[in-house]
Amino acid sequence: MRLVVDLNRCQGYAQCAFLAPAVFFLHGEEALVYDPHADEEQREKVARAVAACPVRAITVDGPDLAGRSATTAPAPGSPHAGR
Numbered sequence: 001m002r003l004v005v006d007l008n009r010c011q012g013y014a015q016c017a018f019l020a021p022a023v024f025f026l027h028g029e030e031a032l033v034y035d036p037h038a039d040e041e042q043r044e045k046v047a048r049a050v051a052a053c054p055v056r057a058i059t060v061d062g063p064d065l066a067g068r069s070a071t072t073a074p075a076p077g078s079p080h081a082g083r
Contacts, residue, residue, distance in 0.1 A: 001043060002061040003036050009057040016049035016058060024049060 003023070005016075010032055016024040017032070023042050024034045038046055050058045 001038055001040060001046065003034060003038055003046065004059045004061070005032060005034055006057045006059075007032065009055050011055050011057075013054055015052040015054065019052055020045035020049040 005024075012026065012030040012032065014024075014026055014032075016034070017026055020038075020042060022035075023038045023046055024032060027033045046060060050060055
C-alpha cells in the first residue's frame, strides 16, 4: 500500500499518529513523518487513520483503500526513511 499525505493540508491534529503509530508520528510538535510504503499488516490501522483525519490530508493507493486521502517521503534521517 502506498500512502500520500498532503502536508500543506495537514494541520497536525495527529489523529493518524494516535491510530497508526507504526506508520505516522510527529517530529517535534507539528512535523508529521510517515512511512509512504506501510506494511500490509498496518492496513486496518491506516484505514482508521485516513477516516479520522479531520482535514482529509491522507490518501492511500492499493486494494480496498484506493481513493481515500495521503503520500510524501519521510524526513531525511527519520527511522522510516528508505522503506
